[in-house]
Amino acid sequence: MSAPIYHSYHHETGEYLGPVTASLDPLETKLAGQTIYMRPPAHAAADAPIGAAECEVDIYINGVWTLVPDHRGTIYWLPDGSRHKITDLGIEPPIETLTEEPVIPPTEAEIIAAMERVIESYMDAIAQGRRWDNRWTCVARSGYPNAWQSEAAAYGQWMDACWAYAFQVQTDVQASNRTVPTAEELIAELPTMVWPD
Numbered sequence: 327m328s329a330p331i332y333h334s335y336h337h338e339t340g341e342y343l344g345p346v347t348a349s350l351d352p353l354e355t356k357l358a359g360q361t362i363y364m365r366p367p368a369h370a371a372a373d374a375p376i377g378a379a380e381c382e383v384d385i386y387i388n389g390v391w392t393l394v395p396d397h398r399g400t401i402y403w404l405p406d407g408s409r410h411k412i413t414d415l416g417i418e419p420p421i422e423t424l425t426e427e428p429v430i431p432p433t434e435a436e437i438i439a440a441m442e443r444v445i446e447s448y449m450d451a452i453a454q455g456r457r458w459d460n461r462w463t464c465v466a467r468s469g470y471p472n473a474w475q476s477e478a479a480a481y482g483q484w485m486d487a488c489w490a491y492a493f494q495v496q497t498d499v500q501a502s503n504r505t506v507p508t509a510e511e512l513i514a515e516l517p518t519m520v521w522p523d
Contacts, residue, residue, distance in 0.1 A: 329363055332370040333386075339415060340385035342375045383415060403427050437506055438496055444509045445492055445516070449485055452519050461485060476522050487517045 329350070334343045346367065354362035366372050375384035375391045383396040397412045402423040404410065407430045412419065432440070449461040456477070458464040465485065468478035495512065498504045507515065 330372070331374075332366040332372055333374055334367075334370040335384075335386040337369045340387050341415065342378070342384040342386070342391075346370055385415065406430075434500065437499070440509075441492060441496065441507075441512060444512055445488060448513050448516070449488065452484075453481065456481075456521065480522050481519065484517060484519045491516055 330348045332346045332348055334346045335341060336343060348363040348366070351362045351364045371386055371389075371391070373391065375386075376393055378384045378393055378396070381396055382393050384391050385394050386392075394416050395418050396415055397418060398415065400412045400419060402410055402412075402419050402425060404420070405422055405424065405428060407428055409427065446461070453459075453461045453464040456464070461481075464478050465482040466478070467474045468482045492512070495504070495507065495515070499506050
């Protein structure tokens with residue numbers, strides 16, 4: 327008589343762990359005069375699992391083997407761009423699941439903020455080219471008589487012209503009269519700063 331095979335399962339989830347060969351019961355074998363094997367150990371069943379397919383797992387619940395979906399480790403995205411990972415048995419990815427992160431177009435506010443950052447950095451670079459710390463230290467000298475007032479005033483007027491142009495670009499983009507310019511395109515379109523002699 328060959329040793330029976332039992333089927334062990336996880337003590338919490340019931341998930342099938344694999345076959346276990348029954349152990350010989352030496353005392354019962356001696357008393358009976360024939361080979362006696364021990365009963366199934368804790369967390370093992372005598373009946374075999376159903377046989378899980380891909381993305382399934384056999385679990386032992388209330389004395390019965392049952393098939394449960396197993397997508398643990400699956401990473402997916404929803405159309406809103408949120409990332410999710412399945413960590414528990416029995417959870418299936420939603421119908422609207424995406425297997426790759428979706429490209430979410432920037433909002434109008436994000437586009438405008440990005441354009442403004444590009445322009446501000448460009449203005450700072452122009453001021454720094456004349457040895458000013460930034461745009462603000464330059465225009466601050468335009469409001470009172472000093473050796474740099476004319477230069478600062480010219481720079482301030484140029485800043486105003488740049489912002490007027492940028493606001494027009496925003497208006498045109500919002501009205502679908504043009505596409506959103508790249509940072510390089512936007513800078514190339516801005517008025518040229520002409521410093522006074």
